[in-house]
Amino acid sequence: MIVADRKPFDEIIGMVAPCERILLIGCNECATVCAVGGAKEGALLASQIRMRRHTEGRPIEVDEKTLERQCDPEYVNALAGTMDGYDAILSIACGCGIQLIAETYPGKRVLPGVNTRFMGITEEHGIWAERCQGCGNCVLDRTCGICPITRCAKSILNGPCGGSQDGKCELRNDTPCAWQLIIDRLGALGELDRYGEIEKPRDWSSSRDGGPRRRVREDMRI
Amino acid sequence: MTAPDNLEKVLSRGHFAVTAECGPPRGADPESIRRKGGYLKGSVDAVNVTDNQTAVVRMSSMAACLILKEAGLEPILQMTVRDRNRIALQSDILGAAALGIRNILCLSGDHQSFGDHPGAKNVHDIDSVQLVDTVRTMRDEGRFLGGDEIKGRPELFIGCVENPFADPFEIRALRLAKKIKAGARFVQTQCIFNVEKFARWMAMVRDLGLHEKAFVLAGITPMKSPGMARYMKNSVPGMDVPDHLVERMASVPKERHREEGIAICLETIEEVKAIEGVAGIHIMAIEWEEIVPDIVRGAGLKTRPQEP
Numbered sequence: 001m002i003v004a005d006r007k008p009f010d011e012i013i014g015m016v017a018p019c020e021r022i023l024l025i026g027c028n029e030c031a032t033v034c035a036v037g038g039a040k041e042g043a044l045l046a047s048q049i050r051m052r053r054h055t056e057g058r059p060i061e062v063d064e065k066t067l068e069r070q071c072d073p074e075y076v077n078a079l080a081g082t083m084d085g086y087d088a089i090l091s092i093a094c095g096c097g098i099q100l101i102a103e104t105y106p107g108k109r110v111l112p113g114v115n116t117r118f119m120g121i122t123e124e125h126g127i128w129a130e131r132c133q134g135c136g137n138c139v140l141d142r143t144c145g146i147c148p149i150t151r152c153a154k155s156i157l158n159g160p161c162g163g164s165q166d167g168k169c170e171l172r173n174d175t176p177c178a179w180q181l182i183i184d185r186l187g188a189l190g191e192l193d194r195y196g197e198i199e200k201p202r203d204w205s206s207s208r209d210g211g212p213r214r215r216v217r218e219d220m221r222i
Numbered sequence: 223m224t225a226p227d228n229l230e231k232v233l234s235r236g237h238f239a240v241t242a243e244c245g246p247p248r249g250a251d252p253e254s255i256r257r258k259g260g261y262l263k264g265s266v267d268a269v270n271v272t273d274n275q276t277a278v279v280r281m282s283s284m285a286a287c288l289i290l291k292e293a294g295l296e297p298i299l300q301m302t303v304r305d306r307n308r309i310a311l312q313s314d315i316l317g318a319a320a321l322g323i324r325n326i327l328c329l330s331g332d333h334q335s336f337g338d339h340p341g342a343k344n345v346h347d348i349d350s351v352q353l354v355d356t357v358r359t360m361r362d363e364g365r366f367l368g369g370d371e372i373k374g375r376p377e378l379f380i381g382c383v384e385n386p387f388a389d390p391f392e393i394r395a396l397r398l399a400k401k402i403k404a405g406a407r408f409v410q411t412q413c414i415f416n417v418e419k420f421a422r423w424m425a426m427v428r429d430l431g432l433h434e435k436a437f438v439l440a441g442i443t444p445m446k447s448p449g450m451a452r453y454m455k456n457s458v459p460g461m462d463v464p465d466h467l468v469e470r471m472a473s474v475p476k477e478r479h480r481e482e483g484i485a486i487c488l489e490t491i492e493e494v495k496a497i498e499g500v501a502g503i504h505i506m507a508i509e510w511e512e513i514v515p516d517i518v519r520g521a522g523l524k525t526r527p528q529e530p
Contacts, residue, residue: 153333153335154303154304154330154333154344154346154349155346155349156330156346156349156350157349157351157352158349158350158351158352158397158400159349160388160389160390160393160397161330161350161388162330162383162384162385162388162412162459162460163332163333163385163388163459163460164388164389164390164459164460165387165388165389165459165460166389167389167390170333170459170460171333171335177389179390180389180390183390183392183393184390192393192396195393195396195400196396196399196400196403198351198352198355198400198403198404199351199352200352200355201308201347201348201352201356201367202348204347
């Protein structure tokens with residue numbers, strides 16, 4: 001899923017400073033699962049904004065909505081007709097949702113309430129960790145299901161680097177060294193000899209380096 | 223093909239080689255690199271010029287290499303994959319060869335979060351093994367990574383680094399094997415303080431026959447103070463400084479710290495020289511280049527082979 005953090009409250013307050021009436025829009029997908037942009041977080045944030053502005057003597061009206069998905073026109077289009085009268089839309093979905101709202105309603109000021117972080121997993125309740133950079137050319141078959149592009153700070157394909165110690169990345173001692181994990185797993189599978197194979201330079205054009213990506217499935221088009 | 227340069231000759235003719243490191247300045251003044259080169263001239267076979275070491279911006283390694291070359295020293299161009307993509311790397315490889323720089327050391331580079339621009343965007347388009355392979359492909363096959371033919375192949379003696387003290391230890395020799403398979407012909411190791419662990423690594427290197435395929439230069443760093451020993455032990459990733467050395471540095475009065483550091487350094491050189499497969503030493507006297515001649519002399523290596 002896409003993992004996001006809520007922006008610092010003061011930053012949000014600064015963004016809505018010129019507004020007297022805003023619409024706060026949450027998303028029922030990833031933003032809800034990672035507890036930053038669902039109906040519950042939306043209600044909480046709306047209250048915080050109202051209270052702050054009340055104490056400043058400049059009351060603000062905050063309406064709330066939570067879409068099933070904010071990255072899908074089917075749901076975003078349904079907002080048409082309810083957008084009038086707002087000085088700004090504050091979205092607490094990921095960057096995809098925020099941008100689709102902006103694209104769909106070009107006359108509206110759209111503000112981000114979150115910082116979109118990464119694609120990851122829930123390690124345990126309250127802890128999320130990055131697992132994929134969407135590079136478009138998966139190597140997990142050759143790295144025992146552990147992604148060195150994402151999980152090695154230097155994206156080394158023939159790792160580890162010289163800073164790996166006690167199984168941890170040189171950057172932080174709470175981060176496992178991806179190559180330690182790969183080597184351990186190769187060992188456990190009895191395939192350590194595969195480590196000797198040199199992984200050639202990658203074609204990064206399937207990644208962000210090839211420009212913004214778009215996927216077309218003709219068989220699904222209507 | 224042009225004749226090999228001094229370092230390759232010294233190593234391939236079986237002499238015990240001595241190289242040293244030289245950090246370029248954090249400014250545009252060429253004098254500091256000339257001064258450091260002056261300390262090293264006559265004491266070493268070649269001089270490594272670091273490439274924005276510890277991810278701190280410094281004068282470019284290539285420029286500093288040329289300054290040293292003009293001063294009569296043989297440079298080793300360090301090249302990290304952190305700051306340049308494969309286009310820039312290949313361009314610099316051609317540029318170095320055109321300037322008559324004949325030795326190249328391929329490495330990943332320290333992560334930028336340790337340097338003076340922690341918010342920088344890094345590159346890591348290719349990794350260090352792939353960089354070794356790139357230089358070899360350009361030299362031996364006369365083509366770029368993209369496949370096009372090179373007009374005027376770069377003649378380079380290719381080196382790599384290895385850290386016997388990083389984890390997982392069991393693959394550290396295999397990792398060197400990979401770099402040698404990619405084309406590395408000399409290797410400089412991380413600073414050795416734990417000689418026993420280095421000897422175990424060398425045994426693995428010999429078991430794989432790697433010492434016969436590439437020249438292993440043992441990394442040597444003189445410690446200036448107990449503070450430096452503690453810092454390297456606790457704060458430098460992948461560094462293994464045993465407690466007894468930290469205690470030994472701390473056990474002598476302040477005015478004798480440097481003397482003790484050099485004594486440890488000379489003992490280490492004696493020990494690594496005795497290990498089968500060690501072809502030379504690489505002295506990394508971080509911002510203490512002026513001590514290198516004393517170390518080389520103290521180790522009985524002052525007379526450098528004069529290879530025609």
